[in-house]
Amino acid sequence: MREKDRDAWLATLFAPADRRRRLQAIHAFALEIAEIPGKVTQPLLGEMRLRWWGDALAAREEEGASRAHPVLDALIDTCHVCRLATHEIEGFLEAHIADLYDDQMTSEAALLDYCERTAAQPLRWGARALGAAGDAEALTEAGTALGLLRILRRLPTGGAQFLPSDLLAHHHARREDAAAGVETPQLRAAIAALVERASQSFERARSAARGADEATRVALLPAATVPLYLQAMRSRDFHPFARPREPSAWRRQWRLWRAARAGL
DSSP: OTTTOHHHHHHHTTSOHHHHHHHHHHHHHHHHHHTGGGGOSSHHHHHHHHHHHHHHHHTTTSTTOOOOSHHHHHHHHHHHHHTOOHHHHHHHHHHGGGGGSOOOOOOHHHHHHHHIIIIIHHHHHHHHHTTOOOOHHHHHHHHHHHHHHHHHHHGGGSOGGGSOHHHHHHTTOOHHHHHHTOOOHHHHHHHHHHHHHHHHHHHHHHHHTTTOOHHHHHHHGGGTTHHHHHHHHTSTTOOTTSOOOOOOHHHHHHHHHHHHHHOO
């Protein structure tokens, strides 16, 4: 996890030492699932991997259940302690099936639902693992902002199918251009609208989290660096299908430190 998503790893270090492992297990699990499309050659193989995770977690109560994966082992312990519901895990895995196919996202509402189930859910689990009072609105909006950012950052290497059909139609942008990575004024406008939507969600999360307890602030930390990336995406020289410059490591670390103490 430290090598694959350093920001998320750093965010877990602000958790109390006795609960840090639970938080790391949740984020490591989310990362494992997000990486499945890049590890398989066919969608069906990806679905089989998702099913393996679902079956393994569903069988966690069975005596002698196999623990053949270090992340699974840590997650099962976290499930026991934090009472993560099976239907929540199944919903998380089901939503990730969309990662395996090139089917166009039909609407912005469907995209927001995808972000809520894939990005907001781990934040909620993290809040539960930390014993946070947890603000449902703050966690959902922060997850939405984080999910939209991940889709926007994915565009240079694929993922254009997550640009909703209704959003493309509203801006008169062509799906074929998005799939081919051809930047047009219309497509640029559609992507700018998603950047703005991510920013709105982050601001809602920040507002909802005012006065939150320390545990909730830590649970929200994986979304703390979102504004740094969105700022770069608002610049005139931003090209959505070219890999952008990343915010520097020290800026991201400083943003995490400040959010851990003062909130998003």
